[in-house]
Amino acid sequence: MLRGITNLGQWITWNPDTRQMDVGEGGSIVFDRERVGEISNHVYSGPDWLNAEGRFVSPGFVDSHTHPAFAATRELEFELRGQGKSYQEIAAAGGGIRNSVKTLREIPEARLSDLISERFNQFLDYGTTTLEAKSGYGLSLDAELKSLRAITSAAQQVPVSVQRTFLGAHEFPDEYRENRADYVRLLTEQMIPAVVEAGLAEYCDVFCEAGVYTPSETREIARAAQHSGLAVRLHADEFVSTGGAELAVELGALSADHLMAISDDGIQALAQSDVVATLLPGTTFFLGQNQWAPARRLLDAGAIIALATDFNPGSNMTLAMPFILTLAVIYLHLTPLEAWQAATFGGAKALGLSQETGSLQPGFQADCVIWNCDNYRQVPYFYAMNLVHSVVKSGQRVR
Ligand SMILES: [Zn+2]
Known part of the structure; x- marks a missing residue:
């Protein structure tokens, strides 16, 4: 089980308070087993961490x-x-x-x-x-x-x-x-x-x-x-x-x-x-x-x-x-x-799952994608190409 994804570049997530997407930069997504624990400003190291090496990270x-x-x-x-x-x-x-x-x-x-x-x-x-x-x-x-x-x-x-x-x-x-x-x-x-x-x-x-x-x-x-x-x-x-x-x-x-x-x-x-x-x-x-x-x-x-x-x-x-x-x-x-x-x-x-997945909020399923690019605009911009670097499902790396 991963402890999280560290050394994030840009990241995005739905924010239920503002009802908009947040765009952040750097830090780590800390997992609590198969769920998101928090997004922290720290960068961690060690074999239990998936290192994004500054890449863009999104919810799955x-x-x-x-x-x-x-x-x-x-x-x-x-x-x-x-x-x-x-x-x-x-x-x-x-x-x-x-x-x-x-x-x-x-x-x-x-x-x-x-x-x-x-x-x-x-x-x-x-x-x-x-x-x-x-x-x-x-x-x-x-x-x-x-x-x-x-x-x-x-x-x-x-x-x-x-x-x-x-x-x-x-x-x-x-x-x-x-x-x-x-x-x-x-x-x-x-x-x-x-x-x-x-x-x-x-x-x-x-x-x-x-x-x-x-x-x-x-x-x-x-x-x-x-x-x-x-x-x-x-x-x-x-x-x-x-x-x-x-x-x-x-x-x-x-x-x-x-x-x-x-x-x-x-x-x-x-x-x-x-x-x-x-x-x-x-x-x-x-x-x-x-x-x-x-x-x-x-x-x-x-x-x-x-x-x-x-x-x-x-x-x-x-x-x-x-x-x-x-x-x-x-x-x-x-x-x-x-x-x-x-x-x-x-x-x-x-799907009636907006309290469960689709976002990197604490308590949500740790479902994330690391992309071979710098920011969220580049994913639709590089069209008909697959920029997926890694996929994490419920806290486990599956791609
Ligand atoms: Zn149909």
Whole structure:
């Protein structure tokens, strides 16, 4: 067990008193076993100390929106999109999520778990120490439970904190396309109770979007999940505004995610609530779109924002949070420090973990990244590069 990280260069952390990020210089982060003890002005020496040698140190990223439980990649669709086909056109021709459902239902659970643990290791490589992982490519009782069990066993293999989300309402499976109400009933009466009974998820998510789940279907599924003890998060207002953000507020969800098409009323609703606006600029980028979530208007209205990857094989094939910071600075017009705040404190808040991780406050998990650079602006500035020097998870060096 490390005693801490010493000889810091610049460091940053959320400050709950000022409700802003603090930027400090020098000293040490002293650990109390797996937690942060204090940030001290002293520099220590000895084999139990990790020496940052003057490098920039941050909290580990909290990636609050990922879809790592997939069986096969979809690079052919990537090529088609490059040739001008839209995500929706590809989905209508049997690609998209339906393509992933086919392969997920076939893959053996142990193989799926191995793939997910490889991906969890890659998250750590890029400085993510806590992540949310969704099911949602099974869309049947057996395949959704398989996905969540595979996520659970993969999480036990890798030193990263994983929070699990049941996303049986990611799409309608082909066999229920003509009788949607029956699938909603399967979700609420069988799948959610089975997931809770097996202790396989902390949250339930619904893809509330035109052509996917209507607001009233979303409400019914989310209420059933809350009744069973799961917290709710929503895919909301991604391509078309259907009132998803307002519905997230009505439901008391932890987070409303995407929001590229959020309405003015949706912005006001989020701003007056505790629901985190989770922005996923990697998806806008990877889909080749130019409709970016209105991050500045959300911030100016007073909403709390998070940044996450939306790592998934269709609409965003990266798990690198540093690149998400770059996109947030260029296209969402966040300052680098606002982007860091959203990717650490904001992500933790979106997971209901803002008293646990995402910050270097005393008592928080000792989750830190040492960077091969001098200051926080350089991480988004050196884009599409990996500047991670070391990763510490719960007080142990894991990279
Ligand atoms: Zn998603």
